[in-house]
Amino acid sequence: xxxxxxxxxxxxxxLFSLGLLGVIVRRNLLVIYMGLELMLNAANLALVAFSRxxxxxxxxxxxxxxxxxxxxxxxxxLALIVALYRKRRTAHVEDLTLMKL
Amino acid sequence: MSIALIPWVVLFLPLAAAVLITLFTGKNRxxxxxxxxxxxxxxxxxxxxxxxxxxxxxxIETTTDWLSVGDLNVEFGLRIDSxxxxxxLIVTGVxxxxxxxxxxxxxxxxxxxRFFACLSLFTFSMLGIVLANNFIQxxxxxxxxxxxxxxxxxxxxxxxPAADAGKKAFLTNRIGDFGFLLGILxxxxxxxxxxFGVLAQKLGADPQALGATATIAALLIxxxxxxxxxxxxxxVWLPDAMEGPTPVSALIHAATMVAAGVYMLCRVFxxxxxxxxxxxxxxxxxxxxxxxxxxxxxxxxxxxxxxSTLSQLGYMVMGVGLYAPGPAMFHLTTHAFFxxxxxxxxxxxxxxxxxxQDIWKMGGLRHRMPVTYWTFLVGTxxxxxxxxxxxxxxxxxxxxxxxxxHAYGLFILGVIVAxxxxxxxxxxxxxxxxxxxxxxxxxxxxxxxxxxVIPLRILxxxxxxxxxxxxENVLAAHFGSTRTLxxxxxxxxxxxxxxxxxxxxxxxxxxxxxxxxxxxxGAQSDPLPGRLSVMxxxxxxxxxxxxxxxxxxxxxxxxxxxxxxxxxxxxxxxxAVRGVHGTTEIVGRxxxxxxxxxxxxxxxxxxxxxxLVLLFMLx
Numbered sequence: 161x162x163x164x165x166x167x168x169x170x171x172x173x174x175l176f177s178l179g180l181l182g183v184i185v186r187r188n189l190l191v192i193y194m195g196l197e198l199m200l201n202a203a204n205l206a207l208v209a210f211s212r213x214x215x216x217x218x219x220x221x222x223x224x225x226x227x228x229x230x231x232x233x234x235x236x237x238l239a240l241i242v243a244l245y246r247k248r249r250t251a252h253v254e255d256l257t258l259m260k261l
Numbered sequence: 262m263s264i265a266l267i268p269w270v271v272l273f274l275p276l277a278a279a280v281l282i283t284l285f286t287g288k289n290r291x292x293x294x295x296x297x298x299x300x301x302x303x304x305x306x307x308x309x310x311x312x313x314x315x316x317x318x319x320x321i322e323t324t325t326d327w328l329s330v331g332d333l334n335v336e337f338g339l340r341i342d343s344x345x346x347x348x349x350l351i352v353t354g355v356x357x358x359x360x361x362x363x364x365x366x367x368x369x370x371x372x373x374x375r376f377f378a379c380l381s382l383f384t385f386s387m388l389g390i391v392l393a394n395n396f397i398q399x400x401x402x403x404x405x406x407x408x409x410x411x412x413x414x415x416x417x418x419x420x421x422p423a424a425d426a427g428k429k430a431f432l433t434n435r436i437g438d439f440g441f442l443l444g445i446l447x448x449x450x451x452x453x454x455x456x457f458g459v460l461a462q463k464l465g466a467d468p469q470a471l472g473a474t475a476t477i478a479a480l481l482i483x484x485x486x487x488x489x490x491x492x493x494x495x496x497v498w499l500p501d502a503m504e505g506p507t508p509v510s511a512l513i514h515a516a517t518m519v520a521a522g523v524y525m526l527c528r529v530f531x532x533x534x535x536x537x538x539x540x541x542x543x544x545x546x547x548x549x550x551x552x553x554x555x556x557x558x559x560x561x562x563x564x565x566x567x568x569s570t571l572s573q574l575g576y577m578v579m580g581v582g583l584y585a586p587g588p589a590m591f592h593l594t595t596h597a598f599f600x601x602x603x604x605x606x607x608x609x610x611x612x613x614x615x616x617x618q619d620i621w622k623m624g625g626l627r628h629r630m631p632v633t634y635w636t637f638l639v640g641t642x643x644x645x646x647x648x649x650x651x652x653x654x655x656x657x658x659x660x661x662x663x664x665x666x667h668a669y670g671l672f673i674l675g676v677i678v679a680x681x682x683x684x685x686x687x688x689x690x691x692x693x694x695x696x697x698x699x700x701x702x703x704x705x706x707x708x709x710x711x712x713x714v715i716p717l718r719i720l721x722x723x724x725x726x727x728x729x730x731x732x733e734n735v736l737a738a739h740f741g742s743t744r745t746l747x748x749x750x751x752x753x754x755x756x757x758x759x760x761x762x763x764x765x766x767x768x769x770x771x772x773x774x775x776x777x778x779x780x781x782x783g784a785q786s787d788p789l790p791g792r793l794s795v796m797x798x799x800x801x802x803x804x805x806x807x808x809x810x811x812x813x814x815x816x817x818x819x820x821x822x823x824x825x826x827x828x829x830x831x832x833x834x835x836x837a838v839r840g841v842h843g844t845t846e847i848v849g850r851x852x853x854x855x856x857x858x859x860x861x862x863x864x865x866x867x868x869x870x871x872x873l874v875l876l877f878m879l880x
Contacts, residue, residue, distance in 0.1 A: 184865045186710030192861075 168209035175202035340394035340809030365712030382408035437488015444481030479537030490522025507608030542582025549575030553681035558800035585662030592655035602720035606637035661759035684774025
C-alpha cells in the first residue's frame with residue numbers, strides 16, 4: 161500500500177479534531193493550550209503534505225512561519241497564564257468568566 | 262395719499278391698536294380705550310373720505326402675491342367696490358359708535374384694556390372679510406373673526422356659562438367653516454382661481470364652468486354662512502353668545518359678524534345656482550320663522566334680541582335665495598343700525614338695573630330712563646317695519662322680492678315672521694318700559710351717562726333715515742340695475758314697486774302691535790303660557806334644539822371619541838408602539854443569555870460556525 165495524500169489529510173483531521181475536542185471539553189487552561197498547539201500542528205501537517213504532493217515549496221515556507229509564530233505565541237500565552245494564576249489562584253476556565261455581561 | 266392706500270390703512274389701524282394695547286398700554290386703561298377708539302373712528306373717517314373721492318363708482322383692487330405653491334397662487338389683496346365700500350362704512354360706523362359706548366359700559370371692569378384689544382382685533386378681522394378679494398383671504402379673516410368672537414363671548418371667562426358659550430360658538434362655527442373650506446377647494450379645483458373678480462369673469466364667460474359640482478360647491482359655501490350667520494340647523498350658538506358683554510352682543514352678534522355670512526353670499530352671488538338658491542331661501546325662511554316663534558316666549562332681554570337677530574338674518578338669507586342680494590344687503594344695513602341700537606338700549610337698561618336681564622323684573626322704566634326708552638322705541642318701530650323708518654323699506658324690499666319670484670310660500674312665511682317680530686318687540690317694550698316697576702332695582706333705576714346715551718341717539722337717527730339715504734341705489738348699481746331714485750322716489754318706492762307687499766308688511770306690524778298691546782299692556786306676568794300651554798312651553802324651551810343635539814350629535818360624538826380613544830390606547834399605543842418595544846426587549850434578554858463569559862462555549866460556537874460555513878461552501 162502506498163501512502164497517499166488521503167492518509168496525511170486523515171491524520172491531520174484527526175489531530176485537529178482531537179485538539180478542538182481538548183479545547184472545548186477540558187477545564188484546565190494549560191491543557192486547552194496544549195489542544196491549541198495540537199490544532200496548529202495538524203494544520204502544519206496538512207500544509208507539508210500538500211506541499212509535497214504538489215511539488216511546490218510554498219506550503220513548507222508557510223509551516224516555518226507558523227512554527228515561529230506559534231513559539232512566540234506560546235511564550236506570551238504561558239506568561240499570561242502564569243500571571244493569571246498568580247492573580248486569581250486558579251487555572252480553570254469556569255472560574256474565569258469575567259467577560260460575561 | 263393715493264386712493265388705493267386708504268383701505269390698507271383702514272384695515273391695519275385696528276390691528277395696530279390691538280397689538281399696541283396688548284404689548285404696551287395694558288396697564289393704562291384710558292390710553293388703551295383711546296387707542297382702540299381712535300383706530301376705528303379714524304377708519305370710519307377714512308372710509309367716508311374714500312366714498313367721497315370714489316363716489317361708489319370704480320372698483321379698485323390692489324394685491325400683492327402672498328404665497329404660491331404649484332398651481333395655487335394666493336394673493337393678499339383688497340377689493341373696493343360699492344358692495345365692500347358700503348359694508349366698510351357700516352362696520353366702521355357701527356363699530357365706532359359701539360366702541361365709544363363700550364367706554365361707558367365697561368368702566369370699572371378688571372379686563373378693560375383686554376376688552377378693547379379684543380374689540381380692535383375683531384374690527385380688524387371683520388374689515389379683512391369685507392375687503393378680501395379672494396377666497397383664501399376671506400377664509401383666514403373669517404376664522405379670525407371666529408377667534409375674536411370666541412375671546413369676547415368668553416370675556417368673563419371666570420363665569421362657567423360664558424366660557425361654555427364661547428366654546429359652543431367656536432365649535433359650532435367650525436362645523437360650518439369645514440363645509441366652507443371644502444366649498445372653496447371645490448371652486449379652486451374646478452375653476453383654478455380664488456380671486457372673486459377672476460371667478461366672476463370665468464363664470465360670466467361660461468355659466469356651466471363648474472359643471473356637475475355647481476350645486477355642491479354653492480351649498481358647501483353656504484355652509485360657511487350657515488355657521489357664521491347662525492342659520493338653522495347651526496343657530497344654537499347665537500343665543501348663548503349673549504353671555505358676552507352687551508357691546509359685544511351689539512357689535513358682533515347683531516350688527517357685523519353674523520352679517521358676514523350674508524355679505525359673503527352676496528359677494529359670491531355669481532357662484533350660486535338655482536337649486537342652491539332655493540335651498541338657501543328655505544333655510545333662511547325656516548330660520549326666520551323658528552327664531553321668531555322662540556323669541557315670543559323668552560324672558561331674558563338679550564335673548565329676545567338674539568332670537569330676533571336670528572330671525573332677521575334668516576330674512577336676509579332668504580332674500581339672497583330669492584335672487585335679491587341687493588335687498589338682502591339693504592336689510593343688513595338697516596338691521597345693523599337698529600339692532601345695534603336695540604342691543605345698546607338693552608345694555609343701558611341692564612346697566613341701570615345692576616345686571617338684571619329678566620324682563621319680568623323690570624317695568625316702568627319709561628319715566629326713569631326717557632332717552633333709553635325713546636331710542637329703544639325707535640329701534641323697535643324700525644325692526645317691526647313701521648312706515649317711514651328704515652326697517653320698513655328693507656323688509657318690504659325682501660317681501661317684494663318674494664312676490665317677484667312668485668315664491669308665495671316664502672312670502673306668506675315672511676309676513677307671518679313680520680307679525681311675530683312686531684309682536685315680540687312690542688311685548689318687550691310694554692313689559693320693560695310700560696306698566697309698574699316689578700322689583701326694587703327697577704324702582705331705583707336712573708338714566709345712563711352721556712357716553713352711553715349719545716351713541717343711542719346717533720344710532721336712532723340712522724335707524725329712522727337709513728331706508729332713504731340711498732343705500733338701495735348703491736346696491737342696485739352693484740347688482741346690475743341702473744335704477745337711481747331721488748329722496749322722494751325712495752320714500753314711495755315700496756308702494757310703487759310692490760303695493761301688496763308694502764301694505765301687508767304694514768298690516769303685519771299693526772297686527773303684532775295690537776296683539777302685544779292687548780296681552781301685555783299693564784301685565785304683571787306673562788299671560789301667553791296659560792293660553793297656548795304646550796306650544797308656549799316649546800317656544801320657551803327653544804323647541805328643544807339644544808336637548809336634541811345633546812342627545813344625538815353630542816352623544817354620537819362622545820361615542821366616536823371613545824372609540825378613537827380606545828384605538829389610540831390599545832391599538833396604536835398598545836399593540837404598535839409597545840409591541841415593537843416589547844419584542845425588542847424580549848429578544849435582547851434572550852440573546853443576552855448566550856453571553857456566558859465561558860471561553861469554551863465561545864470556542865465551541867465558533868467551531869460550530871466554521872463547520873457550518875465549510876458545510877455550506879463545500880456542498
